[in-house]
Amino acid sequence: MPQASSSAAPERYMISVDGLRLLIEALRARGRRVVAPVVADGAIIYDDIDSLELPRGVTDEQEAGRYKLAQRGDDAYFGYAVGPHSWKKFLHKPALRLWRAERKGDEVTVEAGRIEPQNYAFLGVRACELKAIAIQDRVLMGGDYVDPHYKAQRDGAFIVAVNCGKAGGTCFCVSMEAGPKVTQGFDLALTELISQAAHEFLVEVGSPAGAELLAELPRRPATREDTGAAQAVVEHTAASMGRHMPQEDVPALLMRNLQHPRWQEVAQRCLSCANCTMVCPTCFCTTVEDHNDLAGVESSRTRRWDSCFTMDYSYIHGGSVRPTVLSRYRQWMTHKLATWHEQFGTYGCVGCGRCITWCPVGIDITEETQAIAASEKA
Amino acid sequence: MTENLERILSEHRFFHGLDKAFLELAAGCAKNVRFEAGQFIFHEGEAADQFYLVREGRVALQVSAPGRGAATFLTIGPGEVFGVNWLLPPFRWVYDAKALEPTRAISMDARCLRGKCESDHNLGYDIMMRLMPILIERLHETRLQFLDLYKSHA
Amino acid sequence: MPDVPMSETAALLHARPMVPQIAHVRRRRHDAPDAWTLELDMANGERFLYAPGQFNMLTAFGVGEAAISVSGDPAEGPLIHTIRAVGPVSKALSQLGVGDPIGVRGPFGVGWPMAQAEGKDVVVVAGGLGLAPLRPALYRLLRERARYGRVTLLFGARRPEDILFRQEVERWRGRLDIDVEVTVDHATDEWRGHVGVVTNLISRLDTDPSKTVAMVCGPEVMMRFVAMALIDKGLGEETIHLSMERNMKCAIGHCGHCQLGATFICRDGPVFTYARLKPLLAVKEL
Numbered sequence: 001m002p003q004a005s006s007s008a009a010p011e012r013y014m015i016s017v018d019g020l021r022l023l024i025e026a027l028r029a030r031g032r033r034v035v036a037p038v039v040a041d042g043a044i045i046y047d048d049i050d051s052l053e054l055p056r057g058v059t060d061e062q063e064a065g066r067y068k069l070a071q072r073g074d075d076a077y078f079g080y081a082v083g084p085h086s087w088k089k090f091l092h093k094p095a096l097r098l099w100r101a102e103r104k105g106d107e108v109t110v111e112a113g114r115i116e117p118q119n120y121a122f123l124g125v126r127a128c129e130l131k132a133i134a135i136q137d138r139v140l141m142g143g144d145y146v147d148p149h150y151k152a153q154r155d156g157a158f159i160v161a162v163n164c165g166k167a168g169g170t171c172f173c174v175s176m177e178a179g180p181k182v183t184q185g186f187d188l189a190l191t192e193l194i195s196q197a198a199h200e201f202l203v204e205v206g207s208p209a210g211a212e213l214l215a216e217l218p219r220r221p222a223t224r225e226d227t228g229a230a231q232a233v234v235e236h237t238a239a240s241m242g243r244h245m246p247q248e249d250v251p252a253l254l255m256r257n258l259q260h261p262r263w264q265e266v267a268q269r270c271l272s273c274a275n276c277t278m279v280c281p282t283c284f285c286t287t288v289e290d291h292n293d294l295a296g297v298e299s300s301r302t303r304r305w306d307s308c309f310t311m312d313y314s315y316i317h318g319g320s321v322r323p324t325v326l327s328r329y330r331q332w333m334t335h336k337l338a339t340w341h342e343q344f345g346t347y348g349c350v351g352c353g354r355c356i357t358w359c360p361v362g363i364d365i366t367e368e369t370q371a372i373a374a375s376e377k378a
Numbered sequence: 379m380t381e382n383l384e385r386i387l388s389e390h391r392f393f394h395g396l397d398k399a400f401l402e403l404a405a406g407c408a409k410n411v412r413f414e415a416g417q418f419i420f421h422e423g424e425a426a427d428q429f430y431l432v433r434e435g436r437v438a439l440q441v442s443a444p445g446r447g448a449a450t451f452l453t454i455g456p457g458e459v460f461g462v463n464w465l466l467p468p469f470r471w472v473y474d475a476k477a478l479e480p481t482r483a484i485s486m487d488a489r490c491l492r493g494k495c496e497s498d499h500n501l502g503y504d505i506m507m508r509l510m511p512i513l514i515e516r517l518h519e520t521r522l523q524f525l526d527l528y529k530s531h532a
Numbered sequence: 533m534p535d536v537p538m539s540e541t542a543a544l545l546h547a548r549p550m551v552p553q554i555a556h557v558r559r560r561r562h563d564a565p566d567a568w569t570l571e572l573d574m575a576n577g578e579r580f581l582y583a584p585g586q587f588n589m590l591t592a593f594g595v596g597e598a599a600i601s602v603s604g605d606p607a608e609g610p611l612i613h614t615i616r617a618v619g620p621v622s623k624a625l626s627q628l629g630v631g632d633p634i635g636v637r638g639p640f641g642v643g644w645p646m647a648q649a650e651g652k653d654v655v656v657v658a659g660g661l662g663l664a665p666l667r668p669a670l671y672r673l674l675r676e677r678a679r680y681g682r683v684t685l686l687f688g689a690r691r692p693e694d695i696l697f698r699q700e701v702e703r704w705r706g707r708l709d710i711d712v713e714v715t716v717d718h719a720t721d722e723w724r725g726h727v728g729v730v731t732n733l734i735s736r737l738d739t740d741p742s743k744t745v746a747m748v749c750g751p752e753v754m755m756r757f758v759a760m761a762l763i764d765k766g767l768g769e770e771t772i773h774l775s776m777e778r779n780m781k782c783a784i785g786h787c788g789h790c791q792l793g794a795t796f797i798c799r800d801g802p803v804f805t806y807a808r809l810k811p812l813l814a815v816k817e818l
Contacts, residue, residue: 098550098551099548099550099551099552101593101635103593103633106556106631106632106633107633108554108593108633108635109554110551110552110553110554110635112548112551113551139785139786140786143784143785143799144784144799145546145549145784145785145786146546146549147549147786148547148548148549258815258818259815284786284788285787285788285789286781286782286786286787286788287781287787287789288550288596288597288781288782288787289596290591290594290595290596290597292593292594292595296594299593299594301550301591301597303550306781306787306788306789308788313779313788313789314778314779314789315779316777316778316779317530317616317618317619317622318618321778321779321817322817323817324817326817327816327817327818330818331791331818335791338794339791339793339794341794342794343794343796436726438727440721446720447720447721448720448721449718449719449720450719450720450721450723450727451718451727451728452727452728453715453725453726453727453728455726455736457736458736478724479724515735518757519728519729519731519732522717522729522731522753522754522757523717523718523728523729525753526690526717527659527660527690527717527750527751527753527754528659528660528661528688528689528690528694528717528750528751528754529690530566530616530618
């Protein structure tokens with residue numbers, strides 16, 4: 001809904017590092033659980049923070065099958081790309097109880113699993129991740145049935161996005177039209193600007209809630225120079241993408257090559273370990289498990305993340321529909337890059353590069369797509 | 379009499395659309411036959427000296443195994459044929475054929491029909507082209523039966 | 533949303549789509565060597581509403597949940613499911629006794645094209661337990677007989693003793709407003725009926741392909757060849773409808789398991805036209 005009083009020019013302000021700290025504290029003062037990047041176990045993950053506990057001066061070096069933290073030599077708070085976590089672990093939980101049932105004679109009562117909105121504030125959400133959240137919104141809230149667990153976390157979440165100042169070694173968001181600049185789906189968006197004179201954040205407002213929060217913080221209006229510097233940051237990031245998808249109709253390319261020999265070739269490397277699906281910010285598959293007590297009085301059903309790389313995933317009586325690694329890898333990749341389009345109107349891939357980085361054998365979805373595309377031109 | 383047989387032959391699906399001259403030749407080898415329900419038409423191991431075109435009723439093709447009785451693997455109804463072993467050596471039945479219902483059929487004398495096919499290869503080719511799709515279809519159906527598709531995979 | 537008020541059962545399903553509602557077993561019947569039919573009453577007293585070809589997720593409490601098509605009459609009577617005991621969940625479901633509670637989520641999916649079939653001849657082809665998801669369509673066809681042209685049921689079973697709903701099939705055979713042909717793959721001498729695969733019955737079928745709609749359910753291999761046999765008869769790919777089976781965990785298009793190409797079998801099916809399925813069935817292990 002357009003705001004009656006806002007002028008044509010987008011609102012842009014500058015806040016200091018202390019302003020960032022105050023932003024976090026203001027969110028906490030509103031009773032929000034603030035989740036942000038933190039360093040843990042040699043990686044940058046997403047976890048709860050109380051104050052300005054962001055990874056300062058830290059960066060990551062990513063390549064296919066490789067991830068390593070390093071020092072940047074400055075004090076940047078967002079000087080890295082995405083790590084093994086994504087926001088889906090908060091919105092679409094890895095495991096949750098759907099219901100529990102109690103039996104007394106022939107009578108059973110079923111109690112639906114409690115839905116407890118966490119009032120999240122996500123700080124440091126990248127453009128590709130906003131796109132991934134929008135994609136999961138479509139899957140889990142956009143059809144005839146809405147996932148009430150997802151919706152409860154999603155509806156209340158406050159999002160502070162960050163424009164990427166650095167392309168990760170496996171990033172290809174430009175190919176997927178998912179970044180590096182955030183364009184929508186945020187309450188506030190930051191661009192970190194470090195010069196010899198100052199360490200500041202340009203703030204863009206994406207919602208009334210964002211504007212209301214920003215109004216509490218010490219700030220100054222952004223100058224033309226500030227805006228230019230922020231634009232240069234994302235332009236530099238966009239220009240330094242290390243990977244690209246072929247510039248053609250990828251869904252059609254893959255769907256006409258379902259019997260391509262490349263699938264057999266990649267299947268020989270793929271360990272079917274499911275890492276790619278676990279780190280993927282759009283992968284939404286789940287399975288259910290039932291538990292019961294020994295007396296048969298209480299039972300419950302839990303839902304947890306599942307992966308199309310397991311044999312059980314496609315099991316029907318008699319056996320698995322996709323018993324080979326070939327068929328399972330093909331399912332995963334064609335879903336991300338082809339069939340997702342028909343199902344939900346977008347790619348199921350945002351070019352974040354996680355599946356490439358966290359693949360133990362370094363399989364690269366862009367390289368696999370390029371190989372099939374190249375074979376048609378040979 | 380022969381004219382009547384020609385008409386009956388031409389009305390049967392197997393000979394549908396056959397050239398008039400060929401129909402005359404084929405009718406020379408044909409006769410009407412009738413079987414009672416439960417009557418065996420031929421037995422495994424006997425000489426395959428006839429070829430049958432069913433007009434009415436139903437015929438079971440069976441193989442018997444000691445202790446397991448007769449297993450029916452195919453039933454043949456109106457418009458269908460059985461006894462395809464007539465065409466090629468060793469001209470021997472490899473199953474039993476038994477009428478399940480009162481059955482009317484045209485019986486073609488195999489030696490006669492083979493002779494006419496031999497002396498007129500155009501007739502022989504035409505008949506072969508009518509027989510081959512049936513053989514291929516039955517082979518395919520046998521494969522599906524062999525897969526035992528409805529069996530529980532528990 | 534439609535103006536029609538939602539039943540309590542439907543409203544609860546939409547609020548918490550993964551939470552089963554309670555029903556109790558009213559009657560059970562042994563319908564084939566490894567298949568049992570359960571008649572269920574919803575605990576809330578409502579009549580369970582569904583369309584022919586839709587399915588439910590049934591919970592055996594403490595064991596798990598399985599997708600089972602509805603096999604009853606959509607117009608009257610209790611909710612009926614016919615269950616083949618093949619895995620832990622379906623075994624537990626099939627062993628439920630009268631009065632036992634059972635969890636029900638549904639109905640889900642897109643069923644048989646009953647409206648599209650109006651004014652047309654309808655050929656129903658069932659293989660084995662595939663007759664169960666087709667039975668609601670047959671009930672509808674016979675109940676609203678005047679809306680349809682010739683109705684034919686071609687039914688293939690493994691052996692005579694495996695024929696599902698045998699007494700009912702025999703009753704249908706006796707009716708003048710439906711042609712019923714039953715064939716078995718394997719028979720002993722006592723069997724007086726057809727022997728041979730169900731595709732064999734299609735080649736004998738006398739029908740006008742331009743005004744015929746086909747509804748097919750059975751093992752996937754059987755359905756592939758039935759579809760081809762119907763094509764050979766002159767039916768169009770858009771007029772042949774198959775009911776597909778895949779692993780299902782949620783039945784609402786959220787869990788991913790049942791995908792076949794771009795389709796979610798649970799949400800977009802289980803009934804699809806052959807036109808839609810043909811390219812998907814052509815790729816092994818898709």
